[in-house]
Amino acid sequence: MTRSEPRHLDGAPTMASARVRQPRPRSSDGPAALLMVAPALLGLILFVVIPFVLAVSLSFTNQRLLSPNPTEFVGLQNYTRLLSVRPLVIPAPRDASGQVLRDEEGHIDFPRVRSVIRGNDRLDGYKDVLTLDVGTRRVAMIARDPVFWRALLNTLTFALLVVPLQCGLALLLAMLVNQKLPGVPFFRTVFFSPVVASMVVLSIVWSFLYDRQFGLINQLLTAASFGRVAPIDWLGNPSTAMLAIVIMSAWQGMGFQMVIFLAGLQGIPQELYEAADLDGANAWQRFRFVTLPGLRNTMVFVLTTTAIAALGLFTQVDVMTQGGPNGATTTIMLHAVRSGFREQDIAYGSAITVVFFLMILMLAFIQRRLVLGGNK
């Protein structure tokens, strides 16, 4: 960081102080310096600070994108709608003798969540997000905005799957192309090429590859398993759609993390490896006790930036599935854009992005703590 400047009452250094602190007067820097910094500051204030302040302040109003009605302050209304979530326990229905009622297949015949909510005035406006059966009870997660909670769970699932997959393979590739072998630059280029291509284009190509009937991925699976694996409807099936997007996203972004790991690997002093060799360390021990500790800060940086990027998941989903099937791939950003732009509810969209920003901020703090903690 910069050193703090000596403060002068009038902004210009007096002759005496100038003589003490610096060999020549530099009073001419004032206007020129401010002129040079002004355009960028103006841009940052207009397009980062003001929208940020707007995001926070609009989230307490009922502002719409195009509406003749005046904007009103509504307090925490947007946030209560967004964040109201609670569990709902539904006990199994029993007949007069206390026996649990079951259908022909032996499944407990639970009442529909919707009808339970309807029978309870205090749950007005709640809808179910997901249900889980525990013994003879059914636990439902219900919320005022079920789409948001679904989106939050989906986004976290995506991040938890994509971060280890993408960063782990990126490290593997970085170690492979870090060797001085002929042809390595070619492989490095190949692994980086999807980063250069656009996510929109790749999403379109991959939707074709994932197609149940014609997709090359199913053709390859069928060929490799001699027809034992039935074709999978990757993007059309709620249980595989998110996985399909994880695989495609990791494939696209991996080259970027590979290059950063490569820079980190080249920063590890060669002497450490030589010392490890002298001590008779095998390959795994070299990796475990020299490479990993040497990559500590790179690792923290790569993991947190990948996680932050993962939370903003939007483009792939928007192009490949539009959040479907059945909301299985809806994400926070998709919900924010749908509310704020397509439904023109700027206030609610702003509230969603404020929550999104707080998640990012938390990750950024974790990153700082880990880096500073490691350098003590």
Added chain:
Amino acid sequence: MTTLRRRKSSVKAGRVLNITLTYAVLIFFAFLFIFPMLFMFVSSLKANEAIFADLRSIRAFLPVGDLSWDNFRYVFERGNFPRYLLNSVVITGSTVALSILVNSMAAYSLARLRWRGRSAVMLAIVALLVVPFDAIAIPMLLMVSRLPGVAFGAEGMTLTDSWFNTHIVQIFPFVASAFTIFLFYQFFLDLPKELDEAARVDGATPFQIYWKIVMPLAKPVIATVAILQSLAMWNQYLWPIMAVQSAEARPVMPGIQEFFTRSPEWGQIMAYSSLVTLPLLIIFILFQRFFVRSVATGGLKG
């Protein structure tokens, strides 16, 4: 002696095995990385029926059969593609040029000149690094819908009462960037002090020093910024789908969506996709040293 030689030969055998294994893994991954884009390029040369017919074999990846440029011709003749392409070139070019100028000037002032409040401003800029564009896009939409601006269209320049559907709405928000200032700032801090001092003695103004002495030295940072910014701008998607609904100012990526809905012919979609991917891919292969280095330095801020 003999034991030594034997040990050497066993080490050598291990090394050969290692190298073989390395190449096997590299080639396996290379296949995984190449095949989607190879499929895209090859399919763009085929008619729709041929693409589906070739799917059952290795032919899907080979430029064989009845090849033609018809798909490309169609993309250029029937759609708005030439306009989208021009929009993307204009938007990317002007954003990158303005961004380099504005941010380097600010960074120079912050790193090399003395003025009150300098460190507080720098601290604020570092704090802004954590605000991602996604988190401010929605309120910004409301803001730009009410800004008076100019639009460049078929009728020439017109004044508008909103920034929607203009080129400027896709340029100005991305010019000033805390991250770019930070990259230049770090570079300028490390330049030797004698540079400015000698020039000052000769009576150069701060702006002259910046323009004639400091900027020519900053070529590596300029390259880094140009590359990262071009990538981000060329591939813009979220912002233009919200702020631009007319074909007049639409760039290439949202253009694909629109093209896709009008023509579900896979050959043509692949041709469009190839056309918008190739420019960056060729630039990348030509300047790949720069590319890789810029990501390594641009990625490591901290």
